[in-house]
Amino acid sequence: MRHVTARVFALMLRTLVCAVALSVLAPDALRAQQDALQTVSRADLIRLLGRLHEDDVVRADLASLGFAGEKLELATQHAADMLRDPVIAGHVADRVLAIRDGGGVPIAQAQGLLWGVIDQGLGHLPLRDLRYYYLVEQAVLGAMPVPVCGRAVRSTLPPARMAEETARAAARLNVEGLRNYYRIQLRAAQLGASRGPVRMAPERAAKAEASIFAVLTRYLTTRPDGAKIMRSFANLEKASNRDACLAGRVFIEAVLTLEGRELNDALIQLSTP
Structure with a gap:
């Protein structure tokens, strides 16, 4: 599943591209943003990323997804922490520069490369944190409307919509749960x-x-409906949203009953991008 941070990252990168272009274009220039990026260094990008969280657009976007009060403050601070971190900011800058130098991939599509950075790191977490993370993911899946949940399980929900719906569900977590989730x-x-x-x-x-x-x-x-759920797994692409959603929820419930090394390796396997 996509994470709350995915939408923030997408918004941040769109803002970053615009900011970079505006910072290097002469007033009368009509060059494309891709050309403008040719003069921008890695240090420039990292510096700009560290300032993007100050944009009120990010806060407004989070508020539109249901974050309010202390949870809005947490989410806004989380966006700042992610983009001020030198390791993460360096990774983001490298992805943008790789696309710039390699060509062939529109800058607008670069946001998709950022959504996997959390997934890439999940397998390195201690089991305590990895299990908690999936408990929250379970809660997020359980909070999604059935039609959205079903499409998410079948992987037919567009990534941007998935990020938005995940954020809406996560906004309903309690404050301490959200704080620990963001830490992880x-x-x-x-x-x-x-x-x-x-x-x-x-x-x-x-x-x-x-x-x-x-x-x-x-x-x-x-479960009395176990055979039906198994049939949904066997033909997931043709299952109804209701059946696919139930299958997804049962799947994560089942995996989280594992313990120790078995649970650790199962969650790492599920986390592999």
């Missing part, structure tokens, strides 16, 4: 930016997949 997100982003994703050995990954399948099978035998 920040650490995951730092680890993802500095280390990249965890690469489990094929044997370990296969064992994790087997554990997930086994616990799901056991879990479904305890």
Whole structure:
């Protein structure tokens, strides 16, 4: 699932591109933004990222998604913390510059490269934090309207809409839950930016997949609708939104019943981008 930070990152990068272009274009220049970016350095981008959280547009965007009061302050501060962090900001700057120098990918699409930085770092977290993160993700999925939840599970929801709906659900978390969630997100982003994703050995990954399948099978035998849910898994792309949503919610419930090394490896496997 996409995270609350995804929408903020998307907004930040759009603002960054505009800011970069405006900062280097002469008053009478008519060059494209892509050309303007050619003169911008990594240090310029990092400096601009560190200032973008000051834009009231970010705060207004978060408020429109349901953040208010102390939770709005937390979300706004989280956006600032993410983009002022030198490791994360360096990662973002490198992605923008790589697209600029490589060509062929419109700058407008660069925001998609940022959404994976948290996912990349999740597998490096201690199990305590990784489990908590997925407990919150479970709550977010449970709070989504069934039509949205079903499309999210089937991966047919556009990324921007997924980020928005995830943010709306996360805005309903309690303050302490949101604060801890953001702490874990920040650490995951730092680890993802500095280390990249965890690469489990094929044997370990296969064992994790087997554990997930086994616990799901056991879990479904305890439910009267278990056979129906299994059929939804077998043909998820054709399942109704209601059936797909139920399958997704049951799936994460089942995986979170694992413990110790089995749970750790299962969550790492699910976190692999």
